[in-house]
Amino acid sequence: MKKIIFVGGGASAFFCAANLDDTKYKIIILEQNADVLQKVKISGGGRCNVSHACFNPKELVQFYPRGSRELLSVFTKFQPGDTMEWFESRNVPLKIEEDGRIFPESNSSQSIIDCMQKEISAKNIEVKTQSVVKQIITTENGYKIITKEGEFDADFVVFTPGSSPKTLKIIEELGHSTIPAVPSLFTFNIKDELISDLPGTSFLNAEVAIPKLKTDESGPLLITHWGLSGPAILKISAWKARELADLKYQFEIKVNFLGIDKEDAEDLFNDYKNVNTKKTIGSSRIFDITNRFWHRILWLSKIDLEKNISQLTKSEIQNLLENLCNRKLKVTGKSTYKDEFVTAGGVNLKEINFKNMQSKILPNFYLAGEVLNIDAVTGGYNFQACWSEAWLIAQDLNSL
Ligand SMILES: Cc1cc2nc3c(=O)[nH]c(=O)nc-3n(C[C@H](O)[C@H](O)[C@H](O)COP(=O)(O)OP(=O)(O)OC[C@H]3O[C@@H](n4cnc5c(N)ncnc54)[C@H](O)[C@@H]3O)c2cc1C
Structure with missing residues (x-):
C-alpha cells in the first residue's frame, strides 16, 4: 500500500485527510505539538470563523491580496457553499452572521475540531504528535521525512506546516523558491x-x-x-x-x-x-x-x-x-489583530499546479494552506482557502 505523509496537523492537513480514501493508502499525519488543530481551536476568538457567505468564486477571490488569480479555479471546484454542506452533513450546523461570516451554531471552534477528529478516527489514519519534521529528502521512490524521533518513507507528501521560517527552509532545500513572510492583518x-x-x-x-x-x-x-x-x-x-x-x-x-x-x-x-x-x-x-x-x-x-x-x-x-x-x-x-497572526509570503505560486495543488518541481508532493504565498483579509477567507486546496488534494489522490 502506498504511503501518504502529512507534514503538520492543522486545518489543511485534517480537512484533506478527512476526505481521503483510506482504503487506498497508509496515511500518517506528523504534528510537532502535543495537540493537533491548535490554530483552529483559538480561531475567530474561539468561535472559528470557518468561511464567508460569498458563493461566487469571482467575487470571493477579491478578498485575497495574494493568490486571487490562482484561487479562482480552486474555488470553482470547492467554495463556501461546499464547506457549509460538508460540515452540516456531518452534524455541525453553521450560521451566517449579518456581515457574511460563517460560524458553527455552537459558537465554539471545538465543534469544528470534534468533527474533523471524528472523521479521522473513523478512518485508518495515524496521527503522530510531538513529531517535529526537520528535513525532507528525495529518494529513488519518493521521500524520506526526517523527524527528531525517527525517519518515515513516503510515496506522497502533503506539506501543510504553515509558514514559519523553519518550514520555509525545509521547502527551499527541496528546490522551491519562497517569498519572505511578512505580517498581514494588523x-x-x-x-x-x-x-x-x-x-x-x-x-x-x-x-x-x-x-x-x-x-x-x-x-x-x-x-x-x-x-x-x-x-x-x-x-x-x-x-x-x-x-x-x-x-x-x-x-x-x-x-x-x-x-x-x-x-x-x-x-x-x-x-x-x-x-x-x-x-x-x-x-x-x-x-x-x-x-x-x-x-x-x-x-x-x-x-x-x-x-x-x-x-x-x-x-x-x-x-x-x-x-x-x-x-x-x-x-x-x-x-x-486579536492574536490573529496571518502572514503574507510563502511558497512561490508559480511553482504550484492549482488544478490539484501539486508541486511543479517535486513529483507526488502537494502543498496547501499558509505555507503558500496566499492570504486573505479577515472574515473566514483564510480557512476557506485551506478547505478548498485540501479538498482538491484529496480528490487528486483518490483518483490515482
Ligand atoms: C489567533 C488566530 C485566529 C484565526 N482565526 C481565523 C478565523 O476565524 N478564520 C479564518 O479563516 N482564519 C483564521 N486564522 C487563520 C487560520 O488559522 C490559518 O489561515 C490556518 O490555520 C492555516 O492552516 P494551515 O493548515 O496552513 O496551518 P496551521 O493550521 O497553522 O497548521 C500547521 C500545523 O503544522 C504544524 N507544524 C509546523 N511545523 C511543523 C514541523 N516542522 N513538523 C511537524 N509539524 C509542524 C503546526 O504545529 C500546526 O499544527 C486565524 C489565525 C490565528 C493565528
Whole structure:
C-alpha cells in the first residue's frame, strides 16, 4: 500500500485527510505539538470563523491580496457553499452572521475540531504528535521525512506546516523558491491627541488613505488603546502588507471619519445650522459620531463648545470639517489583530499546479494552506482557502 505523509496537523492537513480514501493508502499525519488543530481551536476568538457567505468564486477571490488569480479555479471546484454542506452533513450546523461570516451554531471552534477528529478516527489514519519534521529528502521512490524521533518513507507528501521560517527552509532545500513572510492583518499604532482616551469609539463607514502608497480603503473603523483598528484598517494592512513592511510601519494616513466628501459634510452642517439657529455647537448633533468624539474634534479645532452654531466663523467651520474628513495621523508601528497572526509570503505560486495543488518541481508532493504565498483579509477567507486546496488534494489522490 502506498504511503501518504502529512507534514503538520492543522486545518489543511485534517480537512484533506478527512476526505481521503483510506482504503487506498497508509496515511500518517506528523504534528510537532502535543495537540493537533491548535490554530483552529483559538480561531475567530474561539468561535472559528470557518468561511464567508460569498458563493461566487469571482467575487470571493477579491478578498485575497495574494493568490486571487490562482484561487479562482480552486474555488470553482470547492467554495463556501461546499464547506457549509460538508460540515452540516456531518452534524455541525453553521450560521451566517449579518456581515457574511460563517460560524458553527455552537459558537465554539471545538465543534469544528470534534468533527474533523471524528472523521479521522473513523478512518485508518495515524496521527503522530510531538513529531517535529526537520528535513525532507528525495529518494529513488519518493521521500524520506526526517523527524527528531525517527525517519518515515513516503510515496506522497502533503506539506501543510504553515509558514514559519523553519518550514520555509525545509521547502527551499527541496528546490522551491519562497517569498519572505511578512505580517498581514494588523492594526495601526498611533499616538495622537485626537484619539487618546477614546478606545471603543467606532465609526460606521470611514475612509482611510495612505497617500504615500496611493491607496485607500473604507469600512468600519475603531479607536483602540493603541491606535486604530476595524475592517478599514485590516483591509489596508492586508493589501499593502509588503509595502508597509518596507516602510517599517512608519507612515502617514489620512482619515475621513464621516466617510462622505467634505463638501457633502459642509452641506449637512449648513442645513443643520439653518434649522437649529439657537443651538450651541457642543450640543449640536449633525453627524453620525459619538458625543465624546464630537467634543474632541471641537476641542482640537479650537472651537468653544458653548458657542452658538450660527456664530461659527468660516475658518472655524473649515477647520472642523478638515479634522473630520481629512485628518492626518502618524502611524508609528503595528499591533496584532486579536492574536490573529496571518502572514503574507510563502511558497512561490508559480511553482504550484492549482488544478490539484501539486508541486511543479517535486513529483507526488502537494502543498496547501499558509505555507503558500496566499492570504486573505479577515472574515473566514483564510480557512476557506485551506478547505478548498485540501479538498482538491484529496480528490487528486483518490483518483490515482
Ligand atoms: C489567533 C488566530 C485566529 C484565526 N482565526 C481565523 C478565523 O476565524 N478564520 C479564518 O479563516 N482564519 C483564521 N486564522 C487563520 C487560520 O488559522 C490559518 O489561515 C490556518 O490555520 C492555516 O492552516 P494551515 O493548515 O496552513 O496551518 P496551521 O493550521 O497553522 O497548521 C500547521 C500545523 O503544522 C504544524 N507544524 C509546523 N511545523 C511543523 C514541523 N516542522 N513538523 C511537524 N509539524 C509542524 C503546526 O504545529 C500546526 O499544527 C486565524 C489565525 C490565528 C493565528
